[in-house]
Amino acid sequence: MLAARKLEEVVYRRREPEAGLLFRAVADNLETFLDGTRGADHELPAHVEKELREFLACGVLGNGFVRLRCDDCGAERAVAFSCKGRGFCPSCTGRRMSETAARLVDDVFPRGAPVRQWVLSLPIEVRYRLAHDGDLLSDVLAVFLRAVRGWYREAAKMQGRDATRSGSVTFAQRFGSALKLNPHFHSLMLDGVFAAGDDGGPTFHPAPALTDDDVRKLVKTVASRVLRLLERHGAHRYRLRKALPRRSRPAVGVAGHRPGPRPTPHHRLSSTSAAEPRDPRPPRRSAAPLPARSARPSAPSSKFSSPKPIGGRGRGQDSSLDS
Secondary structure (H helix, E strand, O other): OHHHHHHHOOOOOOOOHHHOHHHHHHHHHHHHHHHHHHOOOOOOOHHHHHHHHHHHHOOOHHHOEEEEEOOOOOOEEEEEOOOOOOOOOHHHHHHHHHHHHHHHHHHHOOOOOOEEEEEEEOOHHHHHHHHOOHHHHHHHHHHHHHHHHHHHHHHHHHOOOOOOEOEEEEEEEEEOOOOOEEEEEEEEEEOEEEEEOOOOOEEEEEOOOOOHHHHHHHHHHHHHHHHHHHHHOOOOOOOOOOOOOHHHOOOOOOOOOOEOOOOOOOOOOEOOOOOOOOOOOOOOOOOOOOOOOOOOOOOOOOEEEOOOOEOOOOOOOEEEEOO
């Protein structure tokens, strides 16, 4: 009843993007910005210019609209067309994010099963190659998911459960917080496994608490397997942990968790159980420096973080289920 009453109070209002600060900033400076990039060594990609121009037309009635009429009360209103952009428009990307999250919660993730987010950040030296090689990027993701699922299977075997299965949904992101090219993965994985129950149906079994040592071993496993994959594809010639400064060795972070025992200097990680409160401090971040220009490139760093499980049901494009 309360929800119905609140729904009756909702009144549609056009968002009027042309009155917003972002719209005005883009409209006033887009042509100047594009002219500057055309004279540079690296011209702005066509799809980026297209995205910016379509943003200026998004939600503006002068660029087209649909007229809606209520059959009951006869009320009418005009709703402007949206650009449906995927990378810049905050309205369209926000709507897509909300719809995707609702879809995952309502139809994809099993009810009552906790979900853990795993993040894999790739070395700076291979980001450009992976950003332009979709097949190789998919192979790297497959290596990453197999390693993480292997940990869940091994944990289940320690509890006396065989023939288990798990599932995940992965979002590949192509840029970081500074909007620089940085292909990386956000994987939402069931924090446990399914196994056949007494009645033959699938029963979910939560995974044990993740420890610092577990994360350390996973980082080492993923780093070595990804490096071997890159070498086979000729993406780079790496020598793992050979003549490396400490600051450029693999670093680990567990986002949103309390610090655990201090590990070795080239690893930074922390861990806590799902029942403990989230640490309000931001997680530590580390990055490898750009390699010096020499005959032998420096080895990459690898980072990934694992926040605590999302209680109950997960929220969030690739989805997969292991065998």
